[in-house]
Amino acid sequence: MSLKIYNVMSRSKEDFVPLTPGVVKMYACGITVSGDAHVGHAYQSVVFDVITRYLRYKGFDVTYVRNYTDVDDNIIKNANAIGQDPMEFAEEHIATIDKQMDALGNNPPTVMARATHCIDDIIKFIEQLIANGHAYAADTGDVYFRLASFPEYGKLSHINMEKNEVAVRKDLEPGKQNDLDFALWKSAKPGEIYWDSPWGRGRPGWHIECSAMNMRFLGEQIDIHGGGRDLIFPHHENEIAQTESVTGRPFAKYWVHCGLVKINGQKMSKSLGNGILLRDMLAKYDADIIRFALLRNAYSNDIDINDSFFPDAARHIYKMYSTLARVNSADKSKADSAKTETKIAEITAEFEHAMDDNFNTGHMIASSFGWFDFIDAELRKPASNYDLSAIAAHIVKLFGVLNILQADACTYISSVKDAFLRTHNITTEFIADRLNARADAKKNRDFARADAVRDELLSMGLQVCDTPHGTEWDIKF
RNA sequence: GGCUUGGUGGCAGAGUGGUUAUGCAGAGGACUGCAAAUCCUUGUAUGCCGGUUCGAUUCCGACCCAAGCCUCCA
Numbered sequence: 001m002s003l004k005i006y007n008v009m010s011r012s013k014e015d016f017v018p019l020t021p022g023v024v025k026m027y028a029c030g031i032t033v034s035g036d037a038h039v040g041h042a043y044q045s046v047v048f049d050v051i052t053r054y055l056r057y058k059g060f061d062v063t064y065v066r067n068y069t070d071v072d073d074n075i076i077k078n079a080n081a082i083g084q085d086p087m088e089f090a091e092e093h094i095a096t097i098d099k100q101m102d103a104l105g106n107n108p109p110t111v112m113a114r115a116t117h118c119i120d121d122i123i124k125f126i127e128q129l130i131a132n133g134h135a136y137a138a139d140t141g142d143v144y145f146r147l148a149s150f151p152e153y154g155k156l157s158h159i160n161m162e163k164n165e166v167a168v169r170k171d172l173e174p175g176k177q178n179d180l181d182f183a184l185w186k187s188a189k190p191g192e193i194y195w196d197s198p199w200g201r202g203r204p205g206w207h208i209e210c211s212a213m214n215m216r217f218l219g220e221q222i223d224i225h226g227g228g229r230d231l232i233f234p235h236h237e238n239e240i241a242q243t244e245s246v247t248g249r250p251f252a253k254y255w256v257h258c259g260l261v262k263i264n265g266q267k268m269s270k271s272l273g274n275g276i277l278l279r280d281m282l283a284k285y286d287a288d289i290i291r292f293a294l295l296r297n298a299y300s301n302d303i304d305i306n307d308s309f310f311p312d313a314a315r316h317i318y319k320m321y322s323t324l325a326r327v328n329s330a331d332k333s334k335a336d337s338a339k340t341e342t343k344i345a346e347i348t349a350e351f352e353h354a355m356d357d358n359f360n361t362g363h364m365i366a367s368s369f370g371w372f373d374f375i376d377a378e379l380r381k382p383a384s385n386y387d388l389s390a391i392a393a394h395i396v397k398l399f400g401v402l403n404i405l406q407a408d409a410c411t412y413i414s415s416v417k418d419a420f421l422r423t424h425n426i427t428t429e430f431i432a433d434r435l436n437a438r439a440d441a442k443k444n445r446d447f448a449r450a451d452a453v454r455d456e457l458l459s460m461g462l463q464v465c466d467t468p469h470g471t472e473w474d475i476k477f
Numbered sequence: 478g479g480c481u482u483g484g485u486g487g488c489a490g491a492g493u494g495g496u497u498a499u500g501c502a503g504a505g506g507a508c509u510g511c512a513a514a515u516c517c518u519u520g521u522a523u524g525c526c527g528g529u530u531c532g533a534u535u536c537c538g539a540c541c542c543a544a545g546c547c548u549c550c551a
Contacts, residue, residue, distance in 0.1 A: 011481085031551070044551035074549065157480065157546075164479040164547060206549085228551030232481080235550090259482095260545070267545080296500085297490065300482090302544075304489085312489090312501070322514085354491095363491055366499035377516055380508095447510055454512075465513050474514080 003058060005224070006300060006358045008232065008255040009156055013358055018223045019253060023061045025218045026052065027252075028109075029210060029227035029235065030066045033093040034074035037100055037278040039305065040261045040268060044228045046291055047258040047299040047359075049106040051226070053401045054355050065217045066109035067210060068094050070116050071203050076192060086193050087116070100278050105287035105403045111217045115209035119195045122204045122212040125246065126184045126197075134245040138175025141187030141200040147180040150241040156255060157233040182238055184208045207238035214243065214251075225252035229260055259302040276305065288412075289314045291404050295361040315477040317404070318416060323372050324409035326379055327392040335387035343386055344394045347371055351398045361402060371395050420475050426460060431473055438464065439471065 003016040018024050028048040031041050045066075052064045070090035079089035094114075102108075115122070126143055129135035134149045147153055147161070154160055161180055173183075183205035188194035194201035204212075214222060220243075227236065236255065243251045260267070263274040281290055293313035297303065350371075354364035375392060378384040399405040421428065434453050441449035454464045463476040 008481095029551075032549085034549085038551085040551045042551090047551090072549085154480090159480050159547070161479095226551095229482090230546070230550055233546060234548095258551075260551075262544085265544095269550090301490090302482095306489090308489090308501080316500080319514095326515095357492085360491075363498080366491065369499060373516080376514095380516060442510080445510080451511070458513090463513055466509070467514085476513085 003356045005254050008257050024055050025063050025222040026224040027065045027214050032069040032072055033090045034078050037097045039276040042278045043261055043294050044258050045106050046294050051359055057401050064109045065111040067113040070114050103282050113213040118213050121216045123197050125212040128246050137199045140175040142175050143185035143199055144181040145184050150245055153241050156237050211239050211242040220247040222252050224254045226256040229257040258299045262304045264306050285310050288317045288404050292317050296365055297362040298360050321409045321412045323375055324392050325413050327388045330388045331383040334383040336385045339385050340387040340390055
């Protein structure tokens, strides 16, 4: 079975064949650090992290470049609003977001590129575009891309600019030769941050930095170019125009875009004030839960976050860890290695079947419910014919591609329980006391009393369970 | 107006030219003093209309509806 990737350019699933066998060059547009990171950024970063991990699982040598755009109009505006130097502002946000990405469980990209660290590359790139007639410098010190010089413009988003009248901006900036031309270099206004260039003091326009950084770190052609779906137009369209105007060759072989995040069915936006910040997510949920929730559907779809979105994921993660923890005490005396191997192969096949289909993590997770059901069913038998701990270890290994379930199961369960008791001000002594009271009542066959104790604990969010090994308590989800 | 993506059971959400995953919720059962957890069984769906086909939810076309992009956006 071979990996298939949905290519936005061709609007179809294609077999994945990299430019160089065994090697993958991937670029995903990261964050413009004009503010705090939100769920949308988290989603996009997790998706491309998992794509990288799966490509490596398949044996590819992956170079994953991701960028921070750390200079742009909004950064300057937002920094000015709080009286901070824009570079300092960007620097602080990058430091914060780096930490959050780590807490989210993302691997650092192979290269974390930054626009302001590549100003020379950007200037060089623009010079090339001017030299071959694709760009022009205005008297104002601005440089624009001449859209008419790139007839294929619109091939990714399938927009025909002549028909797409609404797109034409009427606020024609002085020096622009055509409404559709877009800025490659913007001259600095007095007091604004600037870099020296052949066109005077200024800064890069949006779009050009990604073309320049791609060229610098990955070369003229790459295998996969990704980002959020909102970047298809105009950002990626402009990148294509810039890069292909310089190289004369197709830029990226596969264009991959993840869906957008909605909150309770509504678009997440600043004006609605319904955005969820990554910071707040991380304060409430661990990386296992967040990643599980984000990866439960296909990356190309939008995600709609409702009230049960994260709690649902939390319950599933807890349940899966519970099963893994129970495996530790399984009886191995009747374990058959051939049967175990067959089961492991079957699980692997299901895993790859789902992931090979355009990285369908949602399908993979759905399959995994069957794996856990299998283990739970075997655990009910006195002695399984399977080596359940070997199977569980294999499942954990596969989940490593999603970077989920990688903690020690018993440790995870007990830390969740501890955290629950702490936030609810419950002590283990108290629980032991109530459990003893219930045991006494049960001994006296005073079941009304015993049930009253159980209800009391239940009202505090604790579930009492009688097991063959004695009475235990758990969190009631 | 242009473009894109979708419309699947109570909700969420996959795959598939011919027995329609999975999760939550529901029903029945095993287990239990009763529960919980777990397991087993189970009901309910493919927007509308045409076409291709022996057969379409899946392919094609029209239509309706929704979301997104066309302005900064992951």
